[in-house]
Amino acid sequence: MTNDPFSELHSANTEIPQIRTHSPIAIFYKQKIGEKILYTKVQDGEISAFEDEEYHALHKNQNFELMYVLHGELTNFIEDKEYLFHAGEGCLLNTQILHREILSDGCNVVFLNLSPALLRDLFANDSGDGPIFQFLQQNLQSDAQWKRSYIEFSPCLPYQSEGFHVIIDSLQLEVATSKIGRSYFQRGLILRLLDALENANQFTLQQIDLDLSKEDYLVNRVIHLIESRFGNISRKEIEAALHYNPEYLNRLLKRQTKMTIATYAQMIRTQKAQQLLNTTDLTIQLIAERLGFSSEAYFYHYFKKQTGFSPNQYRQKFKL
Structure with missing residues (x-):
């Protein structure tokens, strides 16, 4: 400069x-x-x-x-x-x-x-x-x-x-x-x-903390990437961001959280959907779009499988 x-x-x-x-x-x-x-x-x-x-x-x-x-x-x-x-x-x-x-x-x-x-x-x-x-x-x-x-x-x-x-x-x-x-x-x-x-x-x-062990540092990075993308992130995208083999990262995450990358991402995606249903008046279609689902129908299927409720049922029962 x-x-x-x-x-x-x-x-x-x-x-x-x-x-x-x-x-x-x-x-x-x-x-x-x-x-x-x-x-x-x-x-x-x-x-x-x-x-x-x-x-x-x-x-x-x-x-x-x-x-x-x-x-x-x-x-x-x-x-x-x-x-x-x-x-x-x-x-x-x-x-x-x-x-x-x-x-x-x-x-x-x-x-x-x-x-x-x-x-x-x-x-x-x-x-x-x-x-x-x-x-x-x-x-x-x-x-x-x-x-x-x-x-x-x-x-x-x-x-x-x-x-x-x-x-x-x-x-x-x-x-x-x-x-x-x-x-x-x-x-x-x-x-x-x-x-x-x-x-x-x-x-x-x-x-x-940059002075953490390599394993702790990488697990923290994987968790942050998943949470910052609301669970809508693939192992390939994590590999591209961190420049490490996804199988290696998957093993590290499972060792510390007992969850694979896919399982952890599903948990975060479901939590974000629940939060949007609980705290906003956004339509189901808009929630599906913001969380990266390909269609409203797929979001209904995914959410029902994860929670046992349809999005509308969950909102009616738990909305704050």
């Missing part, structure tokens, strides 16, 4: 660039337009934008970074692994993770950078007790400064959370303003955003 007015790349070790911002809260947007990237930064009451080449170097961040895909998809290279993130998915990285992103054409993604000092100040007065807050608090401890870990999140139902987008938009407005009281609104919205990520009706979370 040449003449980047948004952040300064610096490093004590020239082989590991580190992106540093100069305020406790900074929001960056990246949008792929043809061969160029449109960069937009919101920080300290100002909005700036410029167009440049995509920055391809593996780097760390001085601050915690929350990435969220607004539209399209991107490939995130985290350490030596490659992951595909779709709209509605994202991750929260600590300061020890080497990473870089490659956006697909039309992709739009937002990055929220939060300084450790800001988070310590926030948590001294108000904090949740779920996995996001625990992850941040653990990583703020001095003995965690070398841990390589992050959290992946994906929508627990096959559509994006409008409420989460409203919080992001509201936070952007408060970071962009110079009006009195902005810091109080910013801090409140950050807490609301982190709390929204912990809403089990909106997001599925998984903490990834």
Whole structure:
């Protein structure tokens, strides 16, 4: 990235660039337009934008970074692994993770950078007790400064959370303003955003520890792939994503969960169908489409076989 007015790349070790911002809260947007990237930064009451080449170097961040895909998809290279993130998915990285992103054409993604000092100040007065807050608090401890870990999140139902987008938009407005009281609104919205990520009706979370054993790491990856695709994923697709033999992955998953990939995927797909029937007014046809069934008739057959109820019977009996 040449003449980047948004952040300064610096490093004590020239082989590991580190992106540093100069305020406790900074929001960056990246949008792929043809061969160029449109960069937009919101920080300290100002909005700036410029167009440049995509920055391809593996780097760390001085601050915690929350990435969220607004539209399209991107490939995130985290350490030596490659992951595909779709709209509605994202991750929260600590300061020890080497990473870089490659956006697909039309992709739009937002990055929220939060300084450790800001988070310590926030948590001294108000904090949740779920996995996001625990992850941040653990990583703020001095003995965690070398841990390589992050959290992946994906929508627990096959559509994006409008409420989460409203919080992001509201936070952007408060970071962009110079009006009195902005810091109080910013801090409140950050807490609301982190709390929204912990809403089990909106997001599925998984903490990834890169220093885990190979087996534990791969099982975690398989589980996350199945859950993030609502059970609608084949062994071939898992093989393509993880670059491991599917029979090997199947054995690892069965060893730890007592379920094969196919059985685990069926369980997740059924759970998502039950959740949509319980908590929404979506038609049966639309639920079938969103969960990737080839037809409404096949969905009826599948659901009845898994639960003993037809979708309509299940909704009538269990709808919240």
